[in-house]
Amino acid sequence: xxxxxxxxxxxxxxxxxxxxxxxxxxxxxxxxxxxxxxxxxxxxxxxxxxxxxxxxxxxxxxxxxxxxxxxxxxxxxxxxxxxxxxxxxxxxxxxxxxxxxxxxxxxxxxxxxxxxxxxxxxxxxxxxxxxxxxxxxxxxxxxxxxxxxxxxxxxxxxxxxxxxxxxxxxxxxxxxxxxxxxxxxxxxxxxxxxxxxxxxxxxxxxxxxxxxxxxxxxxxxxxxxxxxxxxxxxxxxxxxxxxxxxxxxxxxxxxxxxxxxxxxxxxxxxxxxxxxxxxxxxxxxxxxxxxxxxxxxxxxxxxxx
Amino acid sequence: xxxxxxxxxxxxxxxxxxxxxxxxxxxxxxxxxxxxxxxxxxxxxxxxxxxxxxxxxxxxxxxxxxxxxxxxxxxxxxxxxxxxxxxxxxxxxxxxxxxxxxxxxxxxxxxxxxxxxxxxxxxxxxxxxxxxxxxxxxxxxxxxxxxxxxxxxxxxxxxxxxxxxxxxxxxxxxxxxxxxxxxxxxxxxxxxxxxxxxxxxxxxxxxxxxxxxxxxxxxxxxxxxxxxxxxxxxxxxxxxxxxxxxxxxxxxxxxxxxxxxxxxxxxxxxxxxxxxxxxxxxxxxxxxxxxxxxxxxxxxxxxxxxxxxxxxxxxxxxxxxxxxxxxxxxxxxxxxxxxxxxxxxxxxxxxxxxxxxxxxx
Numbered sequence: 001x002x003x004x005x006x007x008x009x010x011x012x013x014x015x016x017x018x019x020x021x022x023x024x025x026x027x028x029x030x031x032x033x034x035x036x037x038x039x040x041x042x043x044x045x046x047x048x049x050x051x052x053x054x055x056x057x058x059x060x061x062x063x064x065x066x067x068x069x070x071x072x073x074x075x076x077x078x079x080x081x082x083x084x085x086x087x088x089x090x091x092x093x094x095x096x097x098x099x100x101x102x103x104x105x106x107x108x109x110x111x112x113x114x115x116x117x118x119x120x121x122x123x124x125x126x127x128x129x130x131x132x133x134x135x136x137x138x139x140x141x142x143x144x145x146x147x148x149x150x151x152x153x154x155x156x157x158x159x160x161x162x163x164x165x166x167x168x169x170x171x172x173x174x175x176x177x178x179x180x181x182x183x184x185x186x187x188x189x190x191x192x193x194x195x196x197x198x199x200x201x202x203x204x205x206x207x208x209x210x211x212x213x214x215x216x217x218x219x220x221x222x223x224x225x226x227x228x229x230x231x232x233x234x235x236x237x238x239x240x241x242x243x244x245x246x247x248x249x250x251x252x253x254x255x256x257x258x259x260x261x262x263x264x265x266x267x268x269x270x271x272x273x274x275x276x277x278x279x280x281x282x283x284x285x286x287x288x289x290x291x292x293x294x295x296x297x298x299x300x301x302x303x304x305x
Numbered sequence: 306x307x308x309x310x311x312x313x314x315x316x317x318x319x320x321x322x323x324x325x326x327x328x329x330x331x332x333x334x335x336x337x338x339x340x341x342x343x344x345x346x347x348x349x350x351x352x353x354x355x356x357x358x359x360x361x362x363x364x365x366x367x368x369x370x371x372x373x374x375x376x377x378x379x380x381x382x383x384x385x386x387x388x389x390x391x392x393x394x395x396x397x398x399x400x401x402x403x404x405x406x407x408x409x410x411x412x413x414x415x416x417x418x419x420x421x422x423x424x425x426x427x428x429x430x431x432x433x434x435x436x437x438x439x440x441x442x443x444x445x446x447x448x449x450x451x452x453x454x455x456x457x458x459x460x461x462x463x464x465x466x467x468x469x470x471x472x473x474x475x476x477x478x479x480x481x482x483x484x485x486x487x488x489x490x491x492x493x494x495x496x497x498x499x500x501x502x503x504x505x506x507x508x509x510x511x512x513x514x515x516x517x518x519x520x521x522x523x524x525x526x527x528x529x530x531x532x533x534x535x536x537x538x539x540x541x542x543x544x545x546x547x548x549x550x551x552x553x554x555x556x557x558x559x560x561x562x563x564x565x566x567x568x569x570x571x572x573x574x575x576x577x578x579x580x581x582x583x584x585x586x587x588x589x590x591x592x593x594x595x596x597x598x599x600x601x602x603x604x605x606x607x608x609x610x611x612x613x614x615x616x617x618x619x620x621x622x623x624x625x626x627x628x629x630x631x632x633x634x635x636x637x638x639x640x641x642x643x644x645x646x647x648x649x650x651x652x653x654x655x656x657x658x659x660x661x662x663x664x665x666x
Binding site for chain 2: 077085092099105127
């Protein structure tokens with residue numbers, strides 16, 4: 001597979017804070033590559049360095065074979081970008097902003113087709129300030145596609161949106177991949193990473209701690225399933241670990257997750273224990289392990305605190 | 306080039322869709338002119354200054370002086386003795402009293418310089434702005450006639466009568482200068498808003514050159530400046546018959562240079578402002594002293610002496626002076642060359658600091 005983005009040993013510090021420390025990865029042709037991690041993990045910094053709008057302290061970045069440090073304008077001509085904060089000329093209309101951005105590039109895609117793709121046909125004459133959050137987000141994705149780029153960078157594309165808008169945007173991103181383009185997204189939504197990405201890099205404290213397809217990441221780290229419940233009193237991790245079938249235990253604010261490779265046995269053992277010791281066990285449910293569990297296992301905390 | 310054109314159009318669309326910008330750029334200066342025009346209204350014929358003349362010298366030269374002054378149509382001349390006329394000035398019955406001292410004729414015949422005293426009330430703006438130049442002109446003519454071979458008294462009545470008379474004539478070029486200053490200073494505000502909203506950052510992720518972006522907004526503001534100036538000149542002409550006597554190319558040149566200077570100053574000042582909320586007060590703090598210390602509303606002579614260095618430093622003084630000279634042929638404070646030099650220096654310094662300190666993020 002051909003790599004469209006190559007990043008090697010990237011480092012970036014702000015004063016004393018290491019935003020990115022030694023990150024290396026590839027984005028391949030035709031895939032959706034996601035960086036998953038909490039706010040402040042270094043995702044945005046990494047992405048903006050690759051886009052050529054921020055300078056790295058050290059490391060090598062090339063996009064479509066072009067060295068970003070040496071030819072930032074050439075890179076910018078060939079990629080599509082959506083920034084985390086979307087605010088676009090409040091007094092211009094949708095089609096005016098599209099035409100304006102199209103004029104920045106040597107060649108551009110059909111504007112009417114893009115407006116149709118992001119479902120803004122009824123709003124093309126609306127001023128940007130009158131668009132809803134979801135519409136603005138879709139417009140900014142359309143702007144990222146205006147030069148018909150081979151690689152598209154989307155920084156938290158569904159942040160703060162309602163579920164329906166989020167699904168709309170996922171649909172657009174999958175359509176774009178279907179056209180053979182590569183998509184690099186950052187997100188702190190587990191669900192988004194799991195559902196959308198072909199490969200995910202889990203990022204924490206400026207480092208990539210794991211990279212693979214979401215399902216593989218989960219199956220590598222968990223053969224077991226997760227049992228979540230709440231307890232009326234705190235128990236020692238060791239007490240829970242002693243329950244049959246349990247492989248690992250995480251407790252957080254009265255909420256307990258135990259991982260088990262024998263769920264029926266574990267659940268009945270837990271209920272027995274609760275009865276014997278006289279505490280309540282509520283809101284119990286069983287689920288498959290997810291990326292969130294992988295993150296928890298690797299870092300010891302949840303992605304959204 | 307296509308990018309430039311599209312950016313220019315985008316600028317224009319955003320501008321006309323913001324009512325506040327339209328108001329400050331076009332309505333506000335016109336309001337100023339209409340209000341001040343109404344206050345100082347009155348055509349040439351109506352302008353009438355009660356001027357007292359005291360002649361304490363019985364030479365024929367002194368008599369000729371009084372004849373010369375009588376010919377000024379805007380003056381109603383009363384000849385009387387010193388005590389009566391000075392009392393009349395104090396009572397507000399005279400706008401000025403001119404005193405030809407004893408020995409005036411004799412000194413002149415002997416070829417020695419001599420003084421004519423003019424007393425006036427400095428709180429009357431129009432006394433300073435209008436009366437003094439007229440009296441000065443009369444004396445100049447008189448002087449020139451004496452030293453040359455021309456007829457003893459040769460009054461260039463055309464220049465005197467037609468111009469330099471009304472307060473509104475002085476005011477309009479000043480208002481124009483003020484409007485250009487405001488346009489230029491505040492032009493940076495939308496850029497600061499774009500910076501705050503990360504629009505500039507988004508543009509930075511495209512191959513658009515910063516120089517193309519900035520030059521398109523600068524050119525746009527110069528176009529607005531020309532439209533604004535045309536509107537001010539036109540309204541002043543239609544409503545108050547304020548003339549445009551001078552060279553249109555000089556006028557356009559000073560309008561453009563003035564706008565560029567204040568544009569650069571605005572960009573420079575924006576370096577000290579994190580966002581629009583801090584930028585606006587900063588621009589206000591800069592523009593108000595300029596408005597009131599540049600001789601647009603109050604003649605510079607009225608200001609206390611310690612203010613003088615400030616007045617001599619601010620670029621608006623020089624822009625207003627040249628615009629006044631070009632439009633109504635007012636008495637120059639400085640030559641055009643000096644004005645050009647000072648404005649050019651301000652432009653260069655502001656531009657260098659703006660380029661050095663302007664923040665894109």
